[in-house]
Amino acid sequence: MEVTPKKLRALLAGSECESSGCITRAVGVKKVYRTGEQETHALRGATLQIHRGEYLSIMGPSGSGKSTLFNMIGALSKPSEGKVYIDQVDVAQLDFDELAWFRCRKIGYIFQSYNLVATMTCLENVTLPMSFAGVDAEEAHERGVELLQLVGLGGRFLHKPSELSGGQQQRVAIARALANRPEIILADEPTANLDQKTGEEMISLLTKLRNELGVTVISATHDLKMLKCSDRIFWIRDGVIERVARPSEIDFSSGEFH
Amino acid sequence: MSTILHPAVSPIGNQVRLPFHVAWEIVIQGIRIRMGRSLVTLFGVVLGVAFLMSIISAGLIKGSVSGEIELRQRVAAMIGFLLADTGPLSGKALAIHNDTIPNATEDRFIEALRREGVSEIVSIDELRVRDEQKLYAAIVVIGGSLPGEIWTKTSPSLSHPLIAFTQPAPSHPAGASVVQLEREPSAEDLKKQSVAQKSDRVRTIWIVTIAILVTMISISNALLMSVTERFREIGTMKCLGALSSFIRRIFFIESALIGFIGSFIGSAFGLIFSLAVYSATFGPGLVFSSLPVVWLTAAYLVCTVGGILAAVIAAIYPADFASRMVPATALRTNI
Ligand SMILES: Nc1ncnc2c1ncn2[C@@H]1O[C@H](COP(=O)(O)OP(=O)(O)OP(=O)(O)O)[C@@H](O)[C@H]1O
Ligand SMILES: [Mg+2]
Secondary structure (H helix, E strand, O other), X not given: OOOOHHHHHHHHHOOOOOOOOEEEEEEEEEEEEEEOOEEEEEEEEEEEEEEOOOEEEEEOOOXXXXXXXXXXXXXXXXXXXXEEEEOOEEHHHOOHHHHHHHHHHOEEEEOOOOOOOOOOOXXXXXXXXXXXXXXXXXXXXXXXXXXXXXOOOOOOOOOOHHHOOHHHHHHHHHHHHOOOOOOEEEEEOOXXXXXXXXXXXXXXXXXXXXXXXOOEEEEEOOOHXXXXXXXXXXXXXXXXXXXXXXXXXXXOOOOEEO | OHHHHOOOOOOOOOOOOOOHHHXXXXXXXXXXXXXXXXXXXXXXXXXXXXXXXXHHHHHHHHHHHXXXXXXXXXXXXXXXXXXXXXXXXXXXXXXXXXXXXXXXXXXXXXXXXXXXXXXXXXXXXXXXXXXXXXXXXXXXXXXXXXXXXXXXXXXXXXXXXXXXXEOOOOOOOOOOEEEEEEEOOOHHHHHHHHHHHHHHHHHXXXXXXXXXHHHHHHHHHHXXXXXXXXXXXXXXXXXXXXXXXXXXXXXXXXXXXXXXXXXXXXXXXXXXXXXXXXXXXXXXXXXXXXXXXXXXXXXXXXXXXXXXXXXXXXXHHHHHHHHHOOHHHHHXXXX
């Protein structure tokens, strides 16, 4: 593959990352939203490192900037200030085309509201990112079926998302997120719209994926069950990461840090 | 430099450009599943194009109907005048000479003569060649003139003087009189007519311009709505690795397709509408006997192609806007 000077810069940009164990790194990331006169400082300088194969949770009160951080480290939006490196690549250096390539292969996204394409069947939802990656239709179909079986949606390939329960839709979303064998799974409150039991199933599915496939799971959440399974927890408040903790450091009966 | 070669660093490639049929299939499926919404969009296009087509076709039909009415009046006047000179023509033979009147008028005149029961119509040129002794009821000269002595007569039934000349023509086949039918509009009439024509043309251009604007607005509004509704889906597709060009292509294909179907149906509605209105006013016989088929077909094509173009042009802004959207923003919208 051709390496242009620009790509070279992008590739070298993250080389200070201390080891290959670091998959995502954010340095002094700020994000300001301007709506008319008003400025909202959603992030006020977040610096973090996420290790390869880690199960990481981002926690914080509503409006603290979790989704904003999710967008930054998922290359879905550009920071107002600061740098984001994913897999040692400076995201800001990528053009539209490269960003599409990057999102397609490196990251699998899971959302609170599933965001399945309503006009497509479950299977088509899962094969869509594969066709964007240039996988041929037959192979994509085969892998799509496998993935749906993996998430426990055996015989429902041809249903439309609207014909499925919330938990089933979120399973499709997980299968879709895995389509192109991403290194990172990014989830924004994946269990928020699900009941207790389905939420737990979702969590064990994500844990299983981490353990068996070695993908890095990063999820923003309020869900205590999710926090318990995490390797590390980022506590974010008013746009800054206040604390980094291990689950053992949290008192789960009150939801507070020790 | 060693970091470049680090196994964890995979170089960033160029995203795959999907073939046309992938986008096409997504569009078709989208239209089918969102049938209700697609029909609303389609309706917007149909309405706009139907309006445009009805204005244009009404103009064309009006022109041909008034031409037809004038022609009929004229032929009736010519026949009446001829009959006044010759008496009933049933079973008689006529010679005819035409220099200046358009063939359509002559054809209709001859048709009318046949209805009067004229048994034979010969052209003057043919008559010259024939060397026969036969009684012709008249030599009808439409426009131009025949040499010889002539009398003038004016028709009372026409606003314009219809000048006829008769003479008992000794130099022509026995007993035949020469009737010359020629319409000579006065200079004033000509002036009046050209003023009326000009103001008519100005009005038509004005109405058609308004119709085109209304069509454009109706179409772009419908498409803008359908794009806005899908911001979330666009954001999702981008997260999955869709290129901006792919998103743009999807909207262009959809717009062109809806534009084509909509303007095809819309043109039909517009045409049917103006045909119905004119038939109700002037009677279907008059309208259909003078239907300007070629012009109407051309108008149909122009409106259909125009509708497609309008749809595609109207899609440029929303498609471009959608394709440029930052995924995070697109995903935030809740419609
Ligand atoms: N596109 C935007 N335009 C303007 N303000 C925004 C935008 N996105 C987020 N914000 C603001 O930024 C702040 C952080 O929002 P964010 O969505 O990141 O919070 P969150 O931690 O995800 O909250 P929740 O737990 O409710 O999902 C909020 O005050 C929000 O109003
Ligand atoms: Mg949020």
